[in-house]
Amino acid sequence: xxxxMTIAVSVCISLLGFGCATTxxxxxxSPEQVETLSLDFGSTDLQLIAExxxxxxxxxxxxxxxxRPVFYIQTxxxxxxxxxxxxxxxxxxxxxxxxxxxxRFTAVSDVKDEIVNQLEFQTSSGMVDPATAKxxxxxxxxxxxxxxxxxxIRKSAGRVKDVYYKFTLNLVNISNGLIEWADEKxxxxxxxxxxxxN
Amino acid sequence: xxxxxxxxxxxxxLSCALALGxxxxxxxxxxxxxxxxxxxxxxxxxxxxxxxxxxxxxxxxEVLIRLERGMLLHEQGxxxxxxxxxxxxxxxxxxxxxxAVVSVSKTAAFAGTLAVNExxxxxxxxxxxxxxLHAINAVNFLMLGDLEAARVEVLRAYAVQRELxxxxxPQAPDTQGGEAGATWEDSxxxxxxxxxxxxxxxxxxxxxxxxxxxxxIVSALVYELTGEPGEAYIELKKAYExxxxxxxxxxxxxxxxxxxxxxxDRRAWELRFGRKAPPVETGASVVVFFSHGLGPTKxxxxxPIPLKNGVVFASLxxxxxxxxxxxxxxxxxxxxxxxxxxxxxxxxxxxxxxMDTFPGLFAKQVARSFLKARxxxxxxHDRNGLGAFFGTLLAAATEQADLRTWSTLPKQIQAxxxxxxxxxxxxxxxxxxxxxxAAVEIPPGARCLVVxxxxxxxxxxxxxxxx
Numbered sequence: 001x002x003x004x005m006t007i008a009v010s011v012c013i014s015l016l017g018f019g020c021a022t023t024x025x026x027x028x029x030s031p032e033q034v035e036t037l038s039l040d041f042g043s044t045d046l047q048l049i050a051e052x053x054x055x056x057x058x059x060x061x062x063x064x065x066x067x068r069p070v071f072y073i074q075t076x077x078x079x080x081x082x083x084x085x086x087x088x089x090x091x092x093x094x095x096x097x098x099x100x101x102x103x104r105f106t107a108v109s110d111v112k113d114e115i116v117n118q119l120e121f122q123t124s125s126g127m128v129d130p131a132t133a134k135x136x137x138x139x140x141x142x143x144x145x146x147x148x149x150x151x152x153i154r155k156s157a158g159r160v161k162d163v164y165y166k167f168t169l170n171l172v173n174i175s176n177g178l179i180e181w182a183d184e185k186x187x188x189x190x191x192x193x194x195x196x197x198n
Numbered sequence: 199x200x201x202x203x204x205x206x207x208x209x210x211x212l213s214c215a216l217a218l219g220x221x222x223x224x225x226x227x228x229x230x231x232x233x234x235x236x237x238x239x240x241x242x243x244x245x246x247x248x249x250x251x252x253x254x255x256x257x258x259x260e261v262l263i264r265l266e267r268g269m270l271l272h273e274q275g276x277x278x279x280x281x282x283x284x285x286x287x288x289x290x291x292x293x294x295x296x297x298a299v300v301s302v303s304k305t306a307a308f309a310g311t312l313a314v315n316e317x318x319x320x321x322x323x324x325x326x327x328x329x330x331l332h333a334i335n336a337v338n339f340l341m342l343g344d345l346e347a348a349r350v351e352v353l354r355a356y357a358v359q360r361e362l363x364x365x366x367x368p369q370a371p372d373t374q375g376g377e378a379g380a381t382w383e384d385s386x387x388x389x390x391x392x393x394x395x396x397x398x399x400x401x402x403x404x405x406x407x408x409x410x411x412x413x414x415i416v417s418a419l420v421y422e423l424t425g426e427p428g429e430a431y432i433e434l435k436k437a438y439e440x441x442x443x444x445x446x447x448x449x450x451x452x453x454x455x456x457x458x459x460x461x462x463d464r465r466a467w468e469l470r471f472g473r474k475a476p477p478v479e480t481g482a483s484v485v486v487f488f489s490h491g492l493g494p495t496k497x498x499x500x501x502p503i504p505l506k507n508g509v510v511f512a513s514l515x516x517x518x519x520x521x522x523x524x525x526x527x528x529x530x531x532x533x534x535x536x537x538x539x540x541x542x543x544x545x546x547x548x549x550x551x552x553m554d555t556f557p558g559l560f561a562k563q564v565a566r567s568f569l570k571a572r573x574x575x576x577x578x579h580d581r582n583g584l585g586a587f588f589g590t591l592l593a594a595a596t597e598q599a600d601l602r603t604w605s606t607l608p609k610q611i612q613a614x615x616x617x618x619x620x621x622x623x624x625x626x627x628x629x630x631x632x633x634x635x636a637a638v639e640i641p642p643g644a645r646c647l648v649v650x651x652x653x654x655x656x657x658x659x660x661x662x663x664x665x
Contacts, residue, residue, distance in 0.1 A: 077346065078350065079349070080353070081350055081353035081354050083285075159299065193299060195299050196301070197297065
């Protein structure tokens with residue numbers, strides 16, 4: 001009886017003493033490494049979408065002619081039930097397209113005010129050498145307008161949860177309003193609640 | 199000897215469970231939240247928030263403390279911080295839900311609730327609170343001017359409501375409780391006749407605790423502002439199913455069915471409400487969400503639970519409702535005025551949630567009382583008077599009803615919409631019968647002004663955002 005009590009008390013004290021003593025392990029990982037920590041939209045999904053869209057767009061006749069058309073891009077609309085930084089998706093697509101060297105982007109969508117302020121400063125402040133000051137009215141107009149949205153459908157049944165993402169991107173010819181190119185990328189993810197665990 | 203060892207180990211386990219659970223499992227949450235509720239009633243949301251400091255949002259009560267903090271930050275107009283708190287609460291709730299079917303932590307919590315009391319398990323939020331969390335977050339983003347993020351919360355509110363509706367069958371659960379065949383309703387009625395009558399009367403006012411009209415109305419507003427009036431109309435119809443007595447909903451259904459050109463629907467609503475749809479207005483409108491009072495708190499009630507060999511007494515929570523003298527608010531702009539009408543009664547939704555979960559709580563309580571009674575009887579047999587004394591003392595000390603509930607929610611939420619005559623730049627809100635007033639400027643060019651207004655003893659606390 002006494003022995004049993006001693007063992008039980010020791011176990012309880014050990015639990016109390018060591019139960020919560022943990023330190024997180026931190027390390028570096030490859031950005032390309034597949035991330036499947038949760039069902040939520042993650043870095044791998046972002047890369048899959050950007051890669052598919054860029055490859056599809058670069059293969060389209062709009063870009064293939066070597067004219068290096070000028071694009072205007074609007075931040076992708078988030079129609080999912082997650083707080084997703086769609087700006088990151090937009091940036092990824094823009095940067096990958098720019099790196100291809102086949103298209104150009106106008107910065108007006110992002111920094112219009114800054115550009116206008118700088119032009120006014122250069123032309124009107126009297127502080128900039130007129131020989132180097134950039135003139136008003138020389139900004140390049142965009143040829144195409146790129147816009148898209150990310151939607152999702154989430155379902156669950158029993159221990160299984162399923163999420164379906166659909167990303168759609170459209171390219172509109174600004175001069176005539178025609179959609180010259182569009183594509184979509186679908187991603188489906190599933191998670192199953194484990195039977196046993198912590 | 200073996201039986202004696204088991205009983206001693208049983209009490210040792212109980213003591214260890216208590217040690218691990220700390221004071222949290224013996225805390226009376228109603229008493230803890232009382233000062234915060236007093237500050238809220240007095241209109242001092244900042245001091246109310248100090249009752250729930252960030253450092254206390256740890257352990258088993260993290261979700262609850264974050265819900266309280268989120269609400270109080272919302273009332274202070276600190277909408278981003280409110281979202282951060284509520285989002286953390288939601289993430290923690292999700293973690294609890296996503297744990298393995300058979301997990302060490304779940305099993306330990308279950309064993310703890312059987313050995314000690316319900317407060318041994320982590321607070322994961324009442325069903326109606328899970329919906330409210332997203333509805334308030336949608337308003338947080340509305341007030342921040344971030345319609346895309348508000349839309350995310352709207353979708354989450356809908357997903358939670360759908361999931362809860364699917365999880366809970368519409369028919370009433372089995373109410374058989376004690377071994378002697380007594381029902382939980384009988385026991386509750388005998389122990390607290392007035393409490394039972396009030397809670398069941400409130401619960402009867404709610405069609406479904408998993409369908410929140412306030413959440414649907416906020417969703418409808420977000421959809422209208424994002425240019426999706428068709429979605430807004432669907433949300434209004436859902437809100438009407440949940441709260442058909444609301445004048446606000448009648449007005450909105452008439453208005454939007456006319457705006458969308460749904461002639462058949464408009465005629466059906468006109469027939470139902472006994473009045474014509476108003477002419478379609480194209481000017482700016484002001485939408486006011488007016489809340490007053492304080493939601494219910496829980497108090498323990500001691501129930502006799504009949505067993506084969508006698509009766510044991512158990513402590514279970516029931517809601518107590520805080521009265522509010524406020525009836526409505528009048529919203530005036532130019533020569534026009536309208537009154538707010540109820541869209542959500544938190545008392546009723548909470549009561550219905552409790553009534554739905556009570557059978558499960560009662561069954562668990564029967565098991566707990568039985569185990570404790572057996573343990574005390576065993577201690578008395580093995581250790582005579584001293585064993586019985588300590589056994590009874592420990593059993594009584596640990597018998598604590600789970601009084602945790604989101605205590606800073608308002609008692610009732612009302613809404614109204616008024617169209618602004620051309621050239622008018624100020625809207626007045628006046629509460630009745632207190633007469634407290636507030637004026638809100640309508641910025642030039644605004645097509646919609648959203649006003650969130652809470653009534654307190656100090657006056658009206660008002661925040662607004664124009665679109």
